[in-house]
């Protein structure tokens with residue numbers, strides 16, 4: 001099956017600022033790809049080129065077999081894009097906006113179902129200008145999905161939402177994907193990428209640093225696992241430090257802290273068991289996607 005999105009050597013500059021140096025990426029049918037990167041990395045510029053809103057200076061882009069710029073009218077019918085703030089008239093009511101937008105598409109989703117699914121049912125008669133930031137955000141997601149798109153591009157999917165609304169939105173996105181829609185998400189939230197994305201493209205300073213599954217990224221970053229426990233009997237540290245999987249051991253009071261590779265836990269617990277020692281209050285700290293992000297880009301993800 002041909003990919004849904006194929007970007008090859010995209011280069012885009014604004015006056016004297018190079019926003020995207022050289023980005024190549026492929027998105028397969030039915031997957032959720034996350035685009036992650038520090039502020040100003042070129043994420044939004046990349047997706048705006050994919051949507052046909054900006055024209056690349058160099059490189060080629062194919063989306064659903066179309067050239068996003070040349071075939072923009074055709075692409076718009078099959079693509080769902082989240083509206084940016086201020087793109088709707090203040091006086092438009094929620095239900096009116098949904099009904100209006102659904103009339104633009106040949107095969108729209110049921111707007112009432114979308115409205116209820118996004119928790120906007122009670123706001124049906126509220127004017128856009130009177131919605132809270134989170135409610136506006138949810139409406140923008142509903143409008144991105146109203147045309148039953150084959151591909152949805154969601155930039156800053158859950159920015160401004162409270163934790164419960166964020167989780168509800170994740171469930172909604174998973175539901176949309178289970179119907180076969182391909183989804184691209186630009187996000188600053190590592191938890192969101194970890195939970196939703198099949199693969200993550202890490203973009204830094206206009207380049208793709210790496211594309212991998214969230215677990216693969218963590219592994220690539222080579223971040224070690226930390227195992228904490230209290231031995232039930234005196235422990236000869238050499239039993240553990242001799243293991244090839246273990247890179248370090250420290251003690252804090254009665255607690256032993258072992259660092260090591262992904263297989264360290266099995267190796268440590270096996271040795272302890274052989275020596276009749278139980279690991280009490282055992283805790284394992286896995287490297288998170290956030291750790292990998294920091295290691296691979298040298299930047300801290302910003303929290304908005």
Ligand SMILES: Nc1ncnc2c1ncn2[C@@H]1O[C@H](COP(=O)(O)OP(=O)(O)OP(=O)(O)O)[C@@H](O)[C@H]1O
Pocket residue numbers: 014015017018019020037038039040041042043044045046
């Ligand atoms: N219209 C514009 N004119 C000039 N420079 C721009 C314009 N839009 C973006 N830039 C610059 O291009 C670079 C990439 O911006 P872009 O918005 O694509 O990054 P981003 O990764 O989406 O950032 P953020 O996470 O902050 O949204 C930044 O340095 C930005 O300041």
